[in-house]
Amino acid sequence: MSEQYRTPPAEAVETDAPRPGPGTPRKLAAVLLGLTAVVVLMLCAFALPSVNGGPHEVPIGVTGPQAAAEGLRAKLDGPEWDVTVYEDTAALTTAIQEREVAGGLALGTGGIDVYTATAGAPTATGALTALGNAAADRQHVKATVHDLVPFPGDDPRGAGLAAAGLPLVFGGIFPAVLLTRLFPGHAHLRTRFAGVVLFSLLAGAAIAGCLQYGTGSLAGSYWLTALGLGLGMAALAMTFIGLEALAGFAGLGAGIAVMMLLGNPLSGLGSGPYWLPSGWSSLGQVLPPGASGSLLRSLAFFDGTGAAVPALTLAAWVALGLVLLLVADRRGGKTRHDGAAGAAEAETHAVTA
Template identity: 60%
Template sequence: MIFMGHSAPAPTSTHRKLVIVVLGLAALITTMLCAFALPSLHSGPHHVPIGVTGTQQAAQDLQRTLDSDTWDVDVYASTSELKAAIEDQDVVGGLALQPGKLDVYTATAGAPSATGAVTALGDTLAADRHVAATVHDLVPFTADDPRGSGLTAALMPMIFGGIFPALILSGVFPGHRGLRTRLAGAVLFSLVAGVAVAAVLQFATHSIGGDYWMNAFGVVLGMTAMSTTLLGLQALLRMGGFAFGGALMMLLGNPLSGLATGPHWLPSGWATLGQLLPPGAAGSLLRTNAFFDGATAGFPALVLTGWIILGVALALIADRRGRRSPQAPSESVVVRQSTPADPQPAPVASGR
């Protein structure tokens, strides 16, 4: 009898794996620190787009005065054009110079932190000109949630709505044979959970407005993007891929989403990266659908669709590779070999 099984890993292989795990965890913690700490340390207005209007000379003088790393200033021909630009999310706020007064226009629901900065800027300019400043919030949060707490809190359910299905479905339907079932389950879960989350935000907490089905579509698209990406990474790279995807969504995508402050409150590079990751794109899509009639929905929807395509593509690659790979051997195989030393069966004598 010869018993063939998996031998214990060589010490060199064990040490190599240990080093890889330790270095990977150290890199993960370092990335998490950078993602949370650096944007916070350098948070503030960074190239915040605002508009100004008034007499041509006054508006152009104000544009030259304010244009800097803090403000990107555009001049508008009239107050109505400035207000339309704010409602279309071309700018986050604006200043209208009028004889004897200064009107400050904001959109709190679009950029909560930048709104405070624009208001403070208007107060400073009004004091310098010895005129009164009047603030007009064109796009506020809802009356039941004036600080937008519900919108900010919605990001975590969307992130976990992408991580949990990928994790649970991988355990219930493991291996190559369960890959397509996992993908179908993730999409189905996103549909059900997205509709439910949007309903709670709109009808239970009254934190968002707008068209309910557009809001639900944004949440569904965000959850689908995260869950399919995680499933694709897990199918192709196993648990290492899942860990990388989870860190990407939670440790990098969450702090860089800008959902609580608006993306313009983060340093430019971090803000751009955050909007290209699923959490940031999902938050921006929900914001614009809920408060701006989908004025800038195209870009975040395109980003989320791209992540869905990436996740499905990774899963298809893993599926094709799984079909080509031979059947894995069992952990222990018993092989019977005949040797010359084996005793031969004795002949059976015939009875008479």
Template identity: 60%
Template sequence: MAQQSDTPSTATGQGRRLAVIVVGLAAVVVAMLCAFALPSVHSGPHDLPTGVTGGQQSVAAVHKALQGNEWDVSVYDSEDDLKTAIQDRDVMGGIVLAPGQITAYTATAGGPQATAVLTSAATTIAKQQQADLTVTDLTPFPDDDPKGAGFSSAALPMIFGGMFPAVLLTRLFPGHSGLRLRLAGGIAFALVAGFAVTAFLQYVTGSLGGDYLITGLGMSLGMAALVMTLLGLESLIGMAGFGLGAAVIMLLGNPLSGFASGPHWLPDGWATLGQVLPPGASGSLLRANSFFDGTGADGPALVLAAWVLLGMALMFIADRRGAKGVRRSAEEPVVVG
């Protein structure tokens, strides 16, 4: 007997379902475009911390040249004070003014875009004052990777290095019985992968400096923040929770991380949001440990530790809930038919 064709009502229902799927996918594409394009369109110096020192008239001239929302200018008593402020990461760079001579101090490893725009501003000021210009980089990238390409490329491997293990561990050790194995596997992976990635970037490409142990621990903490958060969301909510976490990381965390440029290259609100998400905090921690002897590492380390604890708390709640379900099943009487 031949199968009957779909009724009009069934076809209408399928058409509506298809329309919802198409609109939903289009919305996702638009959301991705907004997340990646808008920060790029609005990128540039935003309240860039900059120091200046010199004579009163010269400093006033610099203030006039660096006015606007792009700059946040601080005046220092001496050249040494300014250099110390740059190395302590209080400012991204600075300008020293003397008769017939201007010196621009930069810290390229703190943000290459900031170095470029500060150098350009110093060049303009030197031309206006008909002075010689000297540019000194106090914290450059390593000689083996002077443009910081390896450092910038670490962002996506770190993000996917948190997502893929969460998926794999969920598939290999599913359900309540595998929850503790997923927890142990997530921590073990973060440690092994963190030190492996750091070793590659530091000893193979020469892109990182600093103490290997400290930098490796920071990298591991960043990966742990990602994988533990995703595992926690999946354990408590299911794959919908994992999908939500992955979307936030990819659509917000990645474009707002300021990984390559530093947070001062994004508008204030976006920059702040990016730094409280794991990718942005991971980049800031890696930058601090690799190039600034740990200066400025406390904030991002605390942010990442909070994400790790959040993921573990979600897994603990899921474990308690699962244990109660197991006990209820064991206590239910067995009905013999």
């Protein structure tokens, strides 16, 4: 039999097979510990806000006879409620509709009127209603609830709004990842920028249409709501592509991790911003998911009242992403220029030689 068809010895086969290196067990242990830490971090990020949830300095108003109103303010004002006394019921209801307070109590001899804005802070509304009922029971009168800003009749519990959190976050992640994969390199930075802008406009219009006309979860101006949703997704996607352009996959991964592990659970989209501890709530409103939720509530239920701060916050994130892109583009242009100069110099030396 010819040598080329002869079966190699078993020893040779075993020798040629790749073997684990000496650092493989340590590398595997590091990967497993890292994955475990990520899972625990995810659990803490999603569980701790829920476990520690409750009214935290919820701004509410009180009106009625001066002595009674001041007495109730002194009793309630503390870590759970931030109480303001209003001159009359009209002033209280105006403050609620202008988002100065989340709700309020109007004291009277015949009963207590509880004024709420469920669309602004659903969980705080429930706690305020329970507070009004308890105060009415102590006085042996009746509590009457008036919801000044309710959710639409087709979605009275606001389920559609609460469910929009993850789609909004993924609406920033997916275009950043896909555009980066399909149009890699510094030569396509402008293409990625244009893709993010166009996608945000299209996706904002589509999501607003589904929530407003499909599930009936939103009210207000459709086009303003669509622009607000698009701004929220642009803030995320622009930041992601900027991080990837400047720091590569590590920058993109870090940005996604922060928005998923902190931005989403701290957004307060389903509960309203008052149900988280004050520090966590403030952080959540600075990140794009929380700012998007606040902007969406303002545009969809309060005729734009209170929209300025979250809109400016999202615009700042868009600007940050754009700055990162410009820095990466300038760095890439400098690299290309240096490379071209080096090649020209080498060619000149070759010709001279």
